[in-house]
Amino acid sequence: MHIGGVPVGDGAPISIQSMTSTPTHDAVATIKQIRALAVHGLARWGVAEIAGLAADESFRVRNAVAEELGGNPSVESALILRGLLADANTRVHSTATATLRHWPDRLALPLLLHGLRDGRRFVRRECL
Numbered sequence: 001m002h003i004g005g006v007p008v009g010d011g012a013p014i015s016i017q018s019m020t021s022t023p024t025h026d027a028v029a030t031i032k033q034i035r036a037l038a039v040h041g042l043a044r045w046g047v048a049e050i051a052g053l054a055a056d057e058s059f060r061v062r063n064a065v066a067e068e069l070g071g072n073p074s075v076e077s078a079l080i081l082r083g084l085l086a087d088a089n090t091r092v093h094s095t096a097t098a099t100l101r102h103w104p105d106r107l108a109l110p111l112l113l114h115g116l117r118d119g120r121r122f123v124r125r126e127c128l
Contacts, residue, residue, distance in 0.1 A: 036060040043068035047076045054080045059089035066092055070099020073107050085115045 001008050018037050022029040035053075039061060042049040047069065054065045066084045069077040084096040097115060100108040 032058040032060055036064040039064035039068060043072075047072055047074065047080070051076075051080055054084060059087075059092055062087060062089065062092045063095050066095040066099060069096075070102065073103040075107070078107050078111055082111055082114055085111065086118065 001010070007013075020030050020033045020037075022033050024030065035056065035058060039050050039053055042053075050065050050068055053061050056062055056065075062084060066081065069081050069084075081096050081099070085093050087093045087096070093115075097112075100111055
């Protein structure tokens with residue numbers, strides 16, 4: 001099937017179109033936003049594809065990693081989220097904590113306890 005000339009389904013490559021919301025003259029911010037969007041596409045191929053981006057310089061990219069890991073409860077995801085719970089950016093560790101709400105207790109509880117023990121005040125409050 002084709003939608004506007006773009007093949008969809010039946011073995012066709014995945015096509016995604018998105019727009020940035022940054023001013024076009026701000027190349028640095030636009031590139032950071034594009035990298036954050038790329039995390040969502042890469043996550044479809046597995047946790048290993050986005051693991052390295054958990055240490056990205058942009059909090060938007062790290063936040064996108066936390067969002068994607070939330071939909072993939074696994075030991076591998078838990079190890080990455082553990083680091084994001086200690087992120088310097090409050091939005092990132094808030095997202096990391098929020099994603100655990102939908103995880104099975106056997107994976108989420110050790111991370112929440114880690115956040116309570118080692119996290120900043122804000123993280124400890126979120127883990128409760």
